[in-house]
Amino acid sequence: MSTNIDYLELINSYINVHPHRQQEYFKFLHDNQNYDVNRLSYRFLRAEYLQAKCSSFKVIP
Numbered sequence: 001m002s003t004n005i006d007y008l009e010l011i012n013s014y015i016n017v018h019p020h021r022q023q024e025y026f027k028f029l030h031d032n033q034n035y036d037v038n039r040l041s042y043r044f045l046r047a048e049y050l051q052a053k054c055s056s057f058k059v060i061p
Contacts, residue, residue, distance in 0.1 A: 007041035014045060021048065 015022045028044050029037065 005042075007038050007045060010045060011041040014048070018048075 011025065015025065025044055029040055032040055
């Protein structure tokens with residue numbers, strides 16, 4: 001089962017909500033110019049999601 005998701009549309013929505021991440025996203029694209037932009041957008045969103053998820057965990061002593 002293959003889905004063709006337009007991650008560029010998702011990244012635009014994400015940047016509208018989190019404008020402070022736009023510069024980091026463009027740096028990520030620039031550093032990985034040889035790869036497909038749609039795939040890079042997916043990887044950036046995934047990393048953002050995982051980082052947010054991990055930072056929401058609380059360590060209980």
